[in-house]
Amino acid sequence: MPILIVVTRDGAEREIEGRVGLSVMENIRDQGFDELQALCGGSCSCATCHVYVDPASAGSVPPTSEDENDLLCGSDARNETSRLSCQIRFSTAMDGLRVTIAPED
């Protein structure tokens, strides 16, 4: 299975086996990380699953939609690598994707 690398807010890094077809948010949540609120459950209606995608591993990640971009604009912690993890459907092409959980707003 392809690997997803998750960095938590304290800087700890862990490799998990990513389930293809689920979102990155679901993969993170299902592996027992407790830092992602993912309040709306993945319907792109909040911004509580905010992560930073390591640019070196972001090649296969599809671009940000307008709605996602608008939601991210509401976060003080936004930077150029910001994504909502519920909007990235994990695929085999994303093997080695490295994401860092963004601070809480």
Place this chain on the structure above:
Amino acid sequence: MQHSDIIIVGTGHAGAQTALLLRQRHYAGSILMLGEEADPPYERPPLSKDYLAGEKPLDRILLRPVAFWAEREVDLRLGRRVVVVDPILRQIRTDNGEVYAYETLVWAAGGHARPLSCPGHDLAGIHMIRTRVDVDRLRAELPGTDRVAVIGGGYVGLEAAAILVKAGKQVTVIEAQDRVLAHVAGEPLSRFYEREHRSHGVDLRLGATVSGIVGRDGRATAVKLSDGTEVPADMVVVGIGIVPAVEPLLAAGATGGNGIDVDGLCRTSLAGIHAIGDCAAQVSTYADGTRLRIESVQNAMEQAAIVGRHLTGAEEAVVGVPTFWSNQYDLRLQTVGLSLGHDRTIVRGRPTDRSFSVVYLRRGKVIALDCVNATRDFVQGKNLVATGARIASDQLSDATVPLKELSA
């Protein structure tokens, strides 16, 4: 008798988030979490959306994987309802006769779907949408169902109607008020959703009161309206709100009524007992100081955070702006603030474009926005609500000017 430092009653967003946050904040005491349903904590909003549509199975709407709770040393016991609270002895009793002692009780029991009370209310083929089991029962009957009558034009009823009509059913929505969403939104939003549902083929009956459910061989066949009309139906879906689960606490002497009254730290009038989520009534600065229950995920998470922080030593209560969402067809509604008590609505953008917002004012201040396919307004409007901005109506209605430029 088992003694726990903290007992959490309820496994919805509020209860689960309290347990999660306590452990996240390194709370070292024992935590027992009791759930009435047999399922581990899961998200309720998809029950009238993706889960009803069959697009997401249960394991994709679990709040955390099943093993998570044991790993965090949360003793999760399911399938029992707390029926008695003794605030003096600090004990609770469940419907299966178990007694548990607590130091601190967090009551996050939510509510139950409000049932019909009219003649025929107990016929087969009548469904609620509150629990996973409810929706599984409903879905199991869908294959033999052509006509569905949805009673209640609130969010749950309308979301269900959207899914069912998309699944090829003939759907009639019966609403007692003269518009849908009458309790939660302003008229421009109601009228927009009425047009949408009708254009998707939903037969919408407004100002229609149900007088009974007609049945044959113990099964519902039609909804009878008070004007004598019968709406034929193979299935009836009831979405008329919830009854908050407050009886055991009221019986124990807690102050409250429709909800359990709580202070800013979500403390009830009983020592050692907090109440949060759908069943808690709190004074809201976003509702002009009115005490109210807010049925939303955001409120559940917020109040869980207040209690979780309070029980681990933080005194301040951070109160965020209320938010909601509803998905119907390809329409994403995002709400910020509470429109309750508004005295004016301003439409921003054109509803016919299927992307617009309704801005709610009270005494000239922006108190809420309903944003339909208008995420930018939702994000930028939050600050207007948080600050109670006063902005001229012609500026608010001009969708070409971003809201953030108005708040500057």
